[in-house]
Amino acid sequence: MIAEAGLAALWLATGFALVQVLLAWGAAKGADQAGGPMVMAALRRVAIVQGLLALAAFLLLVTLFVQSDMSVLLVVENSHSMKPLIYKIAGAWGNHEGSMLLWVTVLAISGAGVALFEKRLPRGTLAATLGAQAAIAIGFYAFLAFASNPFVRVSPPPLDGQGLNPLLQDPGLAFHPPTLYLGYVGLSVAFSFAVGALLMRDVGPAFARAMRPWVLAAWIFLTIGITAGSYWAYYELGWGGWWFWDPVENASLMPWLAATALLHSVSVLATRDGLRAWTVMLAVVAFSMSMIGTFLVRSGILISVHAFAVDPTRGGFILALLGLYIGGALALFGARIGTVKQGATFELVSREGALVLNNLLLSVILGVVFIGTLYPLVAQAAGVQLSIGAPFFEKAAVPVGLALVAATAAGPLLKWRRDQWNALFGKLLVPVGVAGVAFALVFALGGAQWLPALVLGLAAGLAVASVIPLIRRNLRRTPLHLYGMVVAHLGIAVSIAGMAADGAFKVERLAAIAVGQNVSVGPYRVELLEVRPAVGPNWSALEAHLKVTRIGSAPFDLFPQQRFFANPPTNTNEAAIATELDGQLYTVIGQGDGEGRWQIRAWWKPFVTLIWAGGAMIALGGLLSLIGRVRRERRDAEEAA
Amino acid sequence: MRRLLIWAPLALFALIFGLVAAGLIKPADRTIRSGMIGKPLPELAMKPLLPGRPGIATADFATGKPRLLNVFASWCIPCIAEAPQLLKLKQAGLEIDAIAIRDTPDAVRAFLARNGDPYARIGDDPTGKAQIALGSSGVPETFLINGRGEIVDQHIGDIRADDIPAILRKLEAAK
Numbered sequence: 001m002i003a004e005a006g007l008a009a010l011w012l013a014t015g016f017a018l019v020q021v022l023l024a025w026g027a028a029k030g031a032d033q034a035g036g037p038m039v040m041a042a043l044r045r046v047a048i049v050q051g052l053l054a055l056a057a058f059l060l061l062v063t064l065f066v067q068s069d070m071s072v073l074l075v076v077e078n079s080h081s082m083k084p085l086i087y088k089i090a091g092a093w094g095n096h097e098g099s100m101l102l103w104v105t106v107l108a109i110s111g112a113g114v115a116l117f118e119k120r121l122p123r124g125t126l127a128a129t130l131g132a133q134a135a136i137a138i139g140f141y142a143f144l145a146f147a148s149n150p151f152v153r154v155s156p157p158p159l160d161g162q163g164l165n166p167l168l169q170d171p172g173l174a175f176h177p178p179t180l181y182l183g184y185v186g187l188s189v190a191f192s193f194a195v196g197a198l199l200m201r202d203v204g205p206a207f208a209r210a211m212r213p214w215v216l217a218a219w220i221f222l223t224i225g226i227t228a229g230s231y232w233a234y235y236e237l238g239w240g241g242w243w244f245w246d247p248v249e250n251a252s253l254m255p256w257l258a259a260t261a262l263l264h265s266v267s268v269l270a271t272r273d274g275l276r277a278w279t280v281m282l283a284v285v286a287f288s289m290s291m292i293g294t295f296l297v298r299s300g301i302l303i304s305v306h307a308f309a310v311d312p313t314r315g316g317f318i319l320a321l322l323g324l325y326i327g328g329a330l331a332l333f334g335a336r337i338g339t340v341k342q343g344a345t346f347e348l349v350s351r352e353g354a355l356v357l358n359n360l361l362l363s364v365i366l367g368v369v370f371i372g373t374l375y376p377l378v379a380q381a382a383g384v385q386l387s388i389g390a391p392f393f394e395k396a397a398v399p400v401g402l403a404l405v406a407a408t409a410a411g412p413l414l415k416w417r418r419d420q421w422n423a424l425f426g427k428l429l430v431p432v433g434v435a436g437v438a439f440a441l442v443f444a445l446g447g448a449q450w451l452p453a454l455v456l457g458l459a460a461g462l463a464v465a466s467v468i469p470l471i472r473r474n475l476r477r478t479p480l481h482l483y484g485m486v487v488a489h490l491g492i493a494v495s496i497a498g499m500a501a502d503g504a505f506k507v508e509r510l511a512a513i514a515v516g517q518n519v520s521v522g523p524y525r526v527e528l529l530e531v532r533p534a535v536g537p538n539w540s541a542l543e544a545h546l547k548v549t550r551i552g553s554a555p556f557d558l559f560p561q562q563r564f565f566a567n568p569p570t571n572t573n574e575a576a577i578a579t580e581l582d583g584q585l586y587t588v589i590g591q592g593d594g595e596g597r598w599q600i601r602a603w604w605k606p607f608v609t610l611i612w613a614g615g616a617m618i619a620l621g622g623l624l625s626l627i628g629r630v631r632r633e634r635r636d637a638e639e640a641a
Numbered sequence: 642m643r644r645l646l647i648w649a650p651l652a653l654f655a656l657i658f659g660l661v662a663a664g665l666i667k668p669a670d671r672t673i674r675s676g677m678i679g680k681p682l683p684e685l686a687m688k689p690l691l692p693g694r695p696g697i698a699t700a701d702f703a704t705g706k707p708r709l710l711n712v713f714a715s716w717c718i719p720c721i722a723e724a725p726q727l728l729k730l731k732q733a734g735l736e737i738d739a740i741a742i743r744d745t746p747d748a749v750r751a752f753l754a755r756n757g758d759p760y761a762r763i764g765d766d767p768t769g770k771a772q773i774a775l776g777s778s779g780v781p782e783t784f785l786i787n788g789r790g791e792i793v794d795q796h797i798g799d800i801r802a803d804d805i806p807a808i809l810r811k812l813e814a815a816k
Contacts, residue, residue: 331651333647334651
C-alpha cells in the first residue's frame with residue numbers, strides 16, 4: 001500500500017505542478033487586472049500543496065526502508081533487515097532513484113517556501129518565478145516516473161535485501177547527500193527568480209533582495225556539505241588526503257564557486273543597483289552547475305574508475321532536461337537582457353570594483369574546474385582516453401586562488417562607489433606587514449617551501465584584514481550581516497592556513513612492524529601492541545591496538561581497523577585518528593605479510609583540522625549574515641507597513 | 642560586440658551539450674588496451690613453472706607460425722570459464738603458450754587437471770613483471786603472436802565460444 005501511495009503522491013504532485021505553471025502564466029499576464037490577487041493566492045496554495053505532496057512521497061519511501069519492505073525493488077537492492085536503523089533511513093537516499101526523489105522534493109519544498117514567505121516582490125515577477133520553479137519540477141517528476149521509479153515492486157519478494165554500500169555506512173555520509181542537495185537544489189530558487197525577472201523585465205534591487213536569502217541559505221548548505229564530504233573522504237577512504245579533485249567532488253565545488261560569486265554580486269545589485277546582467281547570468285549559471293553536477297554524477301558518464309555502467313535512457317533523459325532548462329534560460333537571457341537598462345556605475349577602486357574582481361577570479365577558478373572535469377569527455381570525443389588529476393587543478397587554480405585571497409582581504413576595506421588608492425594602501429599596511437612577517441618566519445625558521453609559506457603568510461594577512469571592518473565601530477550596533485562577513489572571511493583564512501600547514505609540514509611513515517615493535521612519526525612513537533579480530537552489527541574486522549606516546553604527555557591508544565562487510569562483500573579501512581590542539585595523528589592498518597608483520601601507515605598532520613574548522617566558520621558566517629538580512633528585511637517591511 | 646557577448650553563454654552551452662550527448666551515445670571504451678600491439682614481443686625469459694615443461698623465451702615465437710600467448714592464473718575464476726574454449730582452439734591445431742601470474746606449481750597442476758591442459762609451455766611470472774611488459778592489466782588475457790614474433794592482437798577477458806571464429810580468422814590473417 002505504502003509504495004502505491006508514494007507513487008500516487010508523486011503523480012498528484014506532477015498534476016499540481018502543471019496547474020501551477022498554468023496559474024502562474026495567468027497571474028503573470030493579468031497581474032494588474034481585477035482578480036489578479038485571487039489568482040495569485042491560488043497560485044501560492046498550489047505551490048505549497050505541490051511541495052507537501054513531494055515531501056509525502058519522499059517520507060513514504062523512507063517508511064518503506066524503515067520497515068524493510070522487501071517487496072519493493074529499491075529496498076531489496078539497497079537495504080538489509082540487519083542494518084542499524086539510521087542506515088536503513090539513509091538507505092532511502094543512498095541510491096539513484098531515492099536520491100533523485102530527494103532532489104525533486106527539495107525543489108518542490110523550495111518552491112513552496114517562496115510561495116509562503118515571499119511578500120515583497122511585484123506580483124507578476126513572483127508568479128513567473130513560481131511558474132519557472134514548477135516547470136523545472138515537472139521535468140524531474142517525469143524523469144522519476146518514466147526512468148527512475150523508486151516505488152517498483154518485486155514479485156515474489158526475496159527473504160532479505162542486498163545491503164548498502166558499506167563505504168556509505170557512516171553517520172557523516174548518511175547526512176552528507178541531503179545537506180548537499182539542500183544546497184544544490186536551493187539554488188533552483190535563484191534560477192527561477194532570474195527567469196521570472198527576465199520574463200517580466202524586472203531586474204533590480206527588489207529582485208536582488210528577494211533572491212539574497214535563498215542564495216545565502218543554499219550556499220550555507222553547500223558549504224557544510226562540501227566541508228563534511230571532505231572530512232568523510234579524509235577519514236573513511238584511508239588515504240590521508242582531504243580533497244581529490246574527483247569528478248563527484250568537483251560537481252559539488254562548481255555550484256559552490258558560482259554561488260559564492262552570486263552571493264557577492266547580488267549584494268552589489270541589492271545595495272547599489274549595479275551588475276544587473278551579470279547577477280542574472282550567475283543565478284542561471286549557479287543552478288545550471290547544480291544540474292550538470294547531478295547529471296555527471298547520476299549518468300556515470302565521467303566516473304571511469306568506479307565503472308558504473310552508463311545508462312543511456314537515464315543519461316539521455318536528464319541531458320534533455322538540461323538542454324531544455326539551461327538552454328531555455330540562456331536563450332531567454334540572450335533575448336531579454338538587451339532590454340534591461342544598465343544599472344548604476346562605479347569607479348575601479350571601490351567596493352563594487354573589488355567585488356567584480358572577486359567575481360572574475362571565482363569565475364576563472366570555476367572555468368578551470370569545469371574544463372578539468374569535462375576535458376576527459378572532449379578527449380574521448382577525439383578518441384583519446386585520459387584522466388585529469390590533481391596536478392592540473394592545483395597548478396591552474398592555486399595562483400588564481402591566491403589572488404582571490406588578496407582581493408578578499410582588500411574588498412571589505414573599500415568604500416562603495418569610489419575610493420582612493422592611497423586610502424586602501426593605508427588600511428592594508430598592517431595586514432600586508434603581518435603577512436610578510438608570517439611568511440618570513442615560516443619560510444626561514446619553519447623550513448617550509450616557499451609556496452606553503454606564502455599561503456600561510458596570506459592567511460595571516462587575510463585574518464587581520466578581515467577583522468578591520470569592525471575596528472572603531474560600536475560593536476553592539478554593528479549589523480549582524482557584517483559580523484557574518486567577518487566570520488566567513490576569517491574562516492577562509494583559517495581553512496587555507498590548514499591546507500598550507502598540512503601541505504608543508506605533514507610527515508608520513510609506512511612501516512611493516514611486528515607486535516611489540518614501534519615506528520616514530522613526527523613527535524609520536526607508535527607501538528603495535530596487538531592485532532585482533534573485532535565484530536560489529538554487519539561487519540567483522542581486523543583491529544590493531546596501537547599505543548601512542550608523545551614526548552611530555554600521557555600515552556593513549558588507537559584502534560585502526562580493516563573492516564569486512566558480508567552484504568555485499570566489501571573491505572573498508574577505518575582509520576584511527578587522534579585529534580590534538582596542534583594537529584592530527586592519522587593511523588591505518590594494512591596487510592599482514594603472513595610472518596607476523598603488519599603494514600602500519602601513519603601520518604602526522606599539523607593543524608590539518610583547521611581546514612574543516614574554517615569550513616564550519618564560513619558556514620557560520622553565512623548563517624549570521626542570513627539571520628541579519630532576514631531580520632532587517634522584516635523590520636523594513638514593518639516600517640513600510 | 643555586446644550582442645555577440647550576450648549569446649556567448651548559450652553558444653558555449655550548446656557546445657558542451659553536443660559534447661556530452663556524443664559521450665552518452667558513444668560510451669567510452671573502458672578496457673585498457675596494450676600499447677604493445679603491432680610491436681615485437683618484449684624480451685621475455687621466464688623460468689618453467691612445471692618441471693618437464695619449458696618456460697617462455699622471446700626467441701620461441703619467431704618460428705614462422707602464429708601462436709597464442711595466454712595470461713592466466715589458477716586463482717582466476719574467468720580463467721576456468723575460458724578453459725574449454727582454449728581446448729577447442731588447441732584441437733583446431735593451434736599452439737598455445739601460457740604465462741602463470743603469481744602462481745604455484747601445485748595450484749596450476751590442480752587447475753590443469755580439473756579444467757584441461759591446452760598449454761605447450763608455461764612461464765612462471767611470480768611478480769607480474771612479464772605481464773606488465775606485455776601491457777596486460779588483468780587475467781585472463783590472450784595475445785596473438787604472428788610468425789615474426791610480433792603482437793598482432795590482444796583479447797581482454799575470457800574467450801567465449803562465440804569469440805573463437807574471430808580469433809581463428811585473425812590467426813589466418815596473421816600467417
